[in-house]
Amino acid sequence: MKYGVFSDVHGNYEALKAVLAFYRRKGVKDFICCGDIVGYGPQPLECVEALSGIKELVAVMGNHDAALAGKLGVKWFNPDAAWAIEFTRGRLTGQAMDYVAGLPEIVETDDFTLVHGSPCKPLTEYLLSENQYTANAKKWTVSPCFLGHTHMPLYFREGPSGAPETDFMKPLARISAASGRVMINPGSVGQPRDGDSRAACGIYDSESRSFELHRVSYDIEATQKLMTRLNMPAELANRLSFGF
Ligand SMILES: [Fe+2]
Numbered sequence: 001m002k003y004g005v006f007s008d009v010h011g012n013y014e015a016l017k018a019v020l021a022f023y024r025r026k027g028v029k030d031f032i033c034c035g036d037i038v039g040y041g042p043q044p045l046e047c048v049e050a051l052s053g054i055k056e057l058v059a060v061m062g063n064h065d066a067a068l069a070g071k072l073g074v075k076w077f078n079p080d081a082a083w084a085i086e087f088t089r090g091r092l093t094g095q096a097m098d099y100v101a102g103l104p105e106i107v108e109t110d111d112f113t114l115v116h117g118s119p120c121k122p123l124t125e126y127l128l129s130e131n132q133y134t135a136n137a138k139k140w141t142v143s144p145c146f147l148g149h150t151h152m153p154l155y156f157r158e159g160p161s162g163a164p165e166t167d168f169m170k171p172l173a174r175i176s177a178a179s180g181r182v183m184i185n186p187g188s189v190g191q192p193r194d195g196d197s198r199a200a201c202g203i204y205d206s207e208s209r210s211f212e213l214h215r216v217s218y219d220i221e222a223t224q225k226l227m228t229r230l231n232m233p234a235e236l237a238n239r240l241s242f243g244f
């Protein structure tokens with residue numbers, strides 16, 4: 001089965017539309033979303049409605065989704081992020097809010113494990129180091145483990161010597177999950193932070209057990225213009241141009 005794997009949409013509907021159109025062109029019909037559907041962006045309702053309408057989608061809750069649902073405080077959010085949670089609260093209807101509030105924190109299927117931050121701390125850990133990969137090892141079983149939260153396309157796995165190794169994934173990078181235990185972060189659809197402003201996403205083939213990273217161009221200006229019209233913090237709009 002081919003899965004479209006993506007994360008951190010963050011209310012950027014222009015980016016999400018481009019990624020879903022890319023998956024359509026590739027014939028991908030099953031999806032994995034690593035959380036943070038809302039927060040930061042101008043169209044959280046459109047994003048939630050688009051994703052909640054996809055039957056073949058498995059999704060988990062991110063920290064921004066949890067904050068919206070009142071399951072996590074915004075104490076550690078920066079002021080723009082906290083502002084965006086209040087903005088989002090004003091835009092989501094009951095049904096969309098129920099969908100976000102009902103997202104699980106961790107999912108395990110026969111094909112993969114899915115979590116937003118890390119298996120140890122599903123909502124809050126930014127998994128960026130080999131030490132964190134090792135510290136989480138006993139908390140998950142089915143490989144690959146897909147995660148998000150850092151907005152960085154990264155993988156972690158056991159190297160040939162048994163020591164953990166990690167690297168960033170460039171477009172078209174292919175990571176095998178055929179042996180060993182692999183964690184894969186597909187990067188962010190709606191607010192990339194690796195210096196590439198295009199939406200990041202991936203395709204996982206569960207038969208060949210390989211993951212491929214892709215970058216998809218979208219109409220960044222359309223998102224920014226809408227954010228300006230909605231009087232959203234300028235920094236949230238500006239950073240989209242740079243992928244930071
Ligand atoms: Fe995020």
Ligand SMILES: [Fe+2]
Nearest residue numbers: 036062063149
């Ligand atoms: Fe997050």
